[in-house]
Amino acid sequence: MEDPFEKQQIEQFKVELETNGAAAAAAKIDAYLAEQDNIPxxxxxxxxxxxxxxxxxxxxxxxxxxxxxxxxxxxxxxxxxxxxxxxxxxxxxxxxxxxxxxxxxxxxxxxxxxxxxxxxxxxxxxxxxxxxxxxxxxxxxxxxxxxxxxxxxxxxxxxxxxxxxxxxxxxxxxxxxxxxxxxxxxxxxxxxxxxxxxxxxxxxxxxxxxxxxxxxxxxxxxxxxxxxxxxxxxLPTVNHEIIKKKKEALQLEIKFLAAGSAVGAAVPVPLLSGKVDLAILVATAIKYRNTFGLDLESLQSLADSARVPLEDLRAEMKSPLALRDISREVIANILRESSCQVTLIAAEEGSRLIPFFGLPVAAGLSFVSTYKALSTFLDMLAEDAQRVFIKALGLHTSV
Structure with missing residues (x-):
């Protein structure tokens, strides 16, 4: 069931897009996401x-x-x-x-x-x-x-x-x-x-x-x-339930991030959408990794606390996002390995050449592409967090 507040926000973004154009709608989405990240x-x-x-x-x-x-x-x-x-x-x-x-x-x-x-x-x-x-x-x-x-x-x-x-x-x-x-x-x-x-x-x-x-x-x-x-x-990642709830909270943001990507695709500038999408994907993947405590500093702290060698925890992380700096090149390589993502990106750029209807089609494809990529990244890192948690603290952790 859709949250009424989120539905209201999406309607406001649509009105902004129709009234003031893509740049204004993108700014409004960015401001909303920044506000959510900074709730004290x-x-x-x-x-x-x-x-x-x-x-x-x-x-x-x-x-x-x-x-x-x-x-x-x-x-x-x-x-x-x-x-x-x-x-x-x-x-x-x-x-x-x-x-x-x-x-x-x-x-x-x-x-x-x-x-x-x-x-x-x-x-x-x-x-x-x-x-x-x-x-x-x-x-x-x-x-x-x-x-x-x-x-x-x-x-x-x-x-x-x-x-x-x-x-x-x-x-x-x-x-x-x-x-x-x-x-x-x-x-x-x-x-x-x-x-x-x-x-x-x-x-x-x-x-x-x-x-x-x-x-x-x-x-x-x-x-x-x-x-x-x-x-x-x-919250510190100390049980399976917290990992699950972190994932659910992050999943709720994806529709807004994908909307920002879609708005960027509606701007009639060649290759701009791809640059906007990569920036969104890099920043969000880093946020996911840090939220699950998979950055090096957090892992070291967990290793010290659980008295498990750091390398043993790192060995549990299987996703290509976990063991390296997350950059545009890393994200681009992951996307290239997905035939679905390659098809969506090519279709988005191709649709821009279609008169009148091309930009709306490109926006829709950009939304789908970004949504799928972020959902995949979130799944990858949540699974890594589960494996690291099991290695550090064991399956049976309640007295």
Whole structure:
């Protein structure tokens, strides 16, 4: 079923094309796509000092705990966050995680906290604790709720707790222990008058375990529709479902990219359409690769985190887009290997020679050609991401 909003956008592009011509319609499509890529999402990460806020910020953005680059939030056993500090996502800078000072530190008492951190700019808050949620966490949650924003409790460092419990118990049962932790969190918050608290057990060093996937599903469900794609594309690729949803979000954009290609084909300049199409294909293929975490930097971070050799992960990538710089030459070679694409491109250029009806036919062929190429690229890289995920984390990744 077609989204009414998307249908409305397409109608607007048609009106622009009929009223002001191909160049104006192309500009309108470009502006729409740029707007979609830059929808801001601001996530506030807060909690008491030492709760693991900075580690969570790094993990969410796909940075390994040993990453020492300027992009990584500093971590440590002391209070390392003394000011409100933004950490844009490395691949999707419209998504920013804000590492907030610990609640209850001398300079940030709970009563004045939200005012000091400029509460209004955040889309939602994640309140992190390494053990139990305390009075300051609850005060903050109630104030967030009073102001009409969403918040979620994350019980961090679950990998440490699991190790400690296993070492001290002769009959260790993982599911029973996790249930006990969840119940303790729920009961502790309900005793402090927090109604129906949303609590998620997370290990920032192993996001594929425990409740991170439930947190992701909850955020996706409760975010406004126009913010949802921004979240999905920025999420770390830690399970099959995220890969699937990233692919679905990217697939929805293809019709607009293909429309831009079609408009370019309607301009009566020989070979211009081919140049426009190649530019679209290169930029979009790079976006797909980065969104699935298949760029070299993301792969290295995954290899370090999963303790798998980088070359083993690279060996799982079979598509011609994965292991080289994506350039016009690479894209052109892939297109030449497809007889269908070669036929469509030749037919598009040939149709330009037909008087009166040639340009509309060329536009339609350009739409089909671009749509098919981008869908193929998306399939290739999504399949690579699935294979890399299986190699790095295994098929059975839930406790």
């Amino acid at each position: 999402l601001n996530i506030g990460i807060t909690g008491e000092c030492g709760s693991g806020k900075s580690t969570f910020v790094n993990a969410f953005r796909g940075l390994d705990k040993r990453d020492k680059s300027a992009a990584a939030a500093p971590t440590g056993c002391t209070e390392t966050t003394m000011e409100v500090k933004p950490y844009p996502h490395p691949q999707h800078p419209n998504v920013t995680l804000w590492d907030l000072p610990g609640v209850g530190t001398p300079d940030f008492q709970a009563e004045d906290y939200l005012k000091l951190v400029q509460f209004e700019k955040f889309d939602f808050f994640i309140i992190i604790s390494a053990d139990r949620f305390r009075q300051n966490d609850v005060k903050l949650a109630k104030e967030i709720q009073r102001m009409g924003k969403k918040f979620y409790f994350v019980r961090s460092k679950m990998d440490q707790d699991m190790r400690n419990e296993e070492e001290t118990q002769s009959e260790f049962n993982a599911e029973r222990f996790l249930t006990k932790i969840r119940n303790n969190c729920f009961q502790g918050l309900e005793k402090q008058d927090v109604d129906s608290p949303k609590v998620f057990l997370v290990s920032s060093h192993h996001l594929h375990l425990y409740d991170f996937c439930k947190l992701q599903e909850t955020l996706e469900r409760e975010l406004p529709a126009h913010k949802r794609a921004a979240l999905l594309l920025a």
